[in-house]
Amino acid sequence: xxxxxxxxxxxxxxxxxxxxxLKILQGVMERTGAGILLAQKAFSMFAxxxxxxxxxxxxxxxxxxxxxxxxxxxxxxxxxxxxxSPAYKEEDFEEILKYCDHxxxxxxxxxxxxxxxxxxxxxxxxxxxxxxxxTQEAHAIYDPCAPxxxxxxxxxxxxxxxxxxxxxxxIHFHTLCEQNSDDxxxxxxxxxxxxxxxxxxxxxxxxxxxxxxxREDYDIPRLxxxxxxxxxxxxxxxxxxxxxAVALNAxxxxxxxxxxVRNETETAILDTSAACHMPDVLEMPYRPPxxxxxxxxxxxxxxxxxxxxxxxxDIIGDYSFGERLREGDRLVFxxxxxxxxxxxxxxxxxxxxxxxxxxKDGECKLVKRFGYGDFKGRLS
Ligand SMILES: *Cc1c(COP(=O)(O)O)cnc(C)c1O
Numbered sequence: 001x002x003x004x005x006x007x008x009x010x011x012x013x014x015x016x017x018x019x020x021x022l023k024i025l026q027g028v029m030e031r032t033g034a035g036i037l038l039a040q041k042a043f044s045m046f047a048x049x050x051x052x053x054x055x056x057x058x059x060x061x062x063x064x065x066x067x068x069x070x071x072x073x074x075x076x077x078x079x080x081x082x083x084x085s086p087a088y089k090e091e092d093f094e095e096i097l098k099y100c101d102h103x104x105x106x107x108x109x110x111x112x113x114x115x116x117x118x119x120x121x122x123x124x125x126x127x128x129x130x131x132x133x134x135t136q137e138a139h140a141i142y143d144p145c146a147p148x149x150x151x152x153x154x155x156x157x158x159x160x161x162x163x164x165x166x167x168x169x170x171i172h173f174h175t176l177c178e179q180n181s182d183d184x185x186x187x188x189x190x191x192x193x194x195x196x197x198x199x200x201x202x203x204x205x206x207x208x209x210x211x212x213x214x215r216e217d218y219d220i221p222r223l224x225x226x227x228x229x230x231x232x233x234x235x236x237x238x239x240x241x242x243x244x245a246v247a248l249n250a251x252x253x254x255x256x257x258x259x260x261v262r263n264e265t266e267t268a269i270l271d272t273s274a275a276c277h278m279p280d281v282l283e284m285p286y287r288p289p290x291x292x293x294x295x296x297x298x299x300x301x302x303x304x305x306x307x308x309x310x311x312x313x314d315i316i317g318d319y320s321f322g323e324r325l326r327e328g329d330r331l332v333f334x335x336x337x338x339x340x341x342x343x344x345x346x347x348x349x350x351x352x353x354x355x356x357x358x359x360k361d362g363e364c365k366l367v368k369r370f371g372y373g374d375f376k377g378r379l380s
Contacts, residue, residue: 001356001364003332008256009272009353013045013337015360017250021214022055025245028213028220029057032227034238037082039209040066042243042338046073047357047367052246053079060084060241061100064092071099082206082241084128084172086150088114097121104128104172104206107153108161115166126170126206127161128152133190135176135183139284142177142210155194162198170236171195174208178244181222184211188226192233199234206239213245244338251337253277253288253353257329258308265318266303268325272333273307275314276350280339282313289334293319301325309348346375 006012025036035057046069052059058080061067067083083096084104093114096103103118104126105111111127118125130152134145144151152173153161175187184207192199199205207226212218227238255272274281281288296302299320307314316333344352352370359365 001366002362003252003254003364004330006254006356006364006366007354007369008254008330009270009277009351010254010356010366011251011336011341011353012254012356012358012364013048013247013251014358015048015051016358018048018051018247018337019055021246021248021250022052024214024220025242026055028224028227028240032224032238033231034227034240035080037080037239037241038246039241039243040070041342042209043247044069044342045247045337045355047355049073050077053077056246057239058082058101064096064099067096067099082239084126084174093117097123102126102170102204102206105168106151108157108164108166111161111166111168115168124169124203126172126204127158127168128172128174129158129191129195130154131173131175131187131190131194133175133187135179135186139177141283143175145175158195158198167198167201170202170204170206171199172206172208174210174241176208176210178212179210180212180215180217181219181226184226185222188229196234199230199236202234202236204237204239205230205234206241209240209242209244211240211242211245212248213240213242214248215245247337249335251335251340253333253336253340255331255333257325257327257331259327260303260325266301267306268303269306269308270316270331271308272353273309273311273314273348273350274316275307275309275311275345276347277307277344277353278316278333278336278340279343279345281316287317288336290319291332291334293321293331296320305331307350309350311348346378349375351375 038059041062059070060082081100082102083100086106102124255270257268259269261267296318302320305316355368356364356366
């Protein structure tokens, strides 16, 4: 099967492209001894977990379900399973202890509530800190260092908890989003300045996610210097938990043109929706790459591409083409593996896209199709 035979809409994740990313990450692990984990919240396509597990140290979860998914899908293959949540629920915690090796807390109160139990179960315990060092202007809603942030313990709050004498095994920070290693370096300066005195005697430090390691212009040697700096100065094991970097530019969303409507501009209505199938296009926001289409006006025929929902703003973007679009044409959006299938929804009763893998030999294998039952199943 190739792209033209897939049902649409359909996410296709390319094994070769994922593996290319995984090899880059593996290189960092091998040269530095750091542990790299998949942040499942960006990419939970478990059909590919065995491949991910071949290269990375393990995965990290935002809660019980992701932790369980990794544990279930890796089966007997022993891989690390980390978790961070702003607040754990009592009824989840016993099961979390079953799956996870590292448990990261967001406040001293959470440590007080769950820390002893986690330690008795032999878990490594961490606390997330807020180094109060904003390095991003582009994505304010993704900045956990913004004033009033609920994510991570500031130095002031850290010191108060530390006085009570409960020392975690490690600290975790997550402050970046699609950033390069110069911003990591800046963040590390703040982490050391504020928390350096607590790091001696700890076992590990987790640099969180947001490292765009597999992007062309990413400065890997600088990342490796950052890792070595924490290893050499404090004797810590270093973890990174990228989500995006694992599946960056490794997936597609194949869609069909259903209709063209004309009102000042020409809009092609597709069988995929920004709001339902690529919500980050609206939330982030960003314009997904699309095959060899150009920016508006660059090629002879410019179209707005929109979804079939009722939302007026369900617009993917304006693109230009060498030829007129026609009903039945297929379009292939790129960079659709990350934050796509994990965030999709059935607003307007929209069907969920099927999921396929493009294998190494170029053949596409459909691994999942969804139907009416999936829409109805999450309502009552
Ligand atoms: C979102 C998140 C990640 C992954 O971030 P990416 O931008 O996908 O690399 C890792 N750790 C934590 C705590 C996160 O919230």
